[in-house]
Amino acid sequence: MKKSNETGAIIGSLLIGALAGAVAALLLAPQSGKETRNILMDELDHLKDEFDSYANDFSDKAQKIKADLQKKIKRTEAELSDIAHEYGI
Known part of the structure; x- marks a missing residue:
């Protein structure tokens, strides 16, 4: 999980x-206030889209990790159950 946190921090730092x-x-820049505001709004929209993309990627990865962990837990439960039966527990 440490690597995911570091990746998130790097992405956040890059966006900021x-x-x-x-x-x-x-x-x-030498342009009118209205032009500057329009450019800022366009840039903010672009950054929002990038952030949404990163958030979706993160969510997809989190779902995959969750599914993998659930499979491993079920497999471990089955193995422990088999061992318990072997020893009559």
């Missing part, structure tokens, strides 16, 4: 960095 860079670039 991208947003900060975009905002800084736009605030220093």
Whole structure:
């Protein structure tokens, strides 16, 4: 699980960095306020889409891990039950 947490932190950092860079670039750019706001909104929409994509990927991976763990638990329960029967427990 540590690797997943590190991956999430890296992705979050990249998104925050991208947003900060975009905002800084736009605030220093020579264009009208309305143009800047439109560009900011477009960039925010793009970042939201990226975040949603990462969130969906994370959710899919979490579901796969959950399913794998459930299979392993059932397999372990069956093995323990067999061992218990062998020893008459």
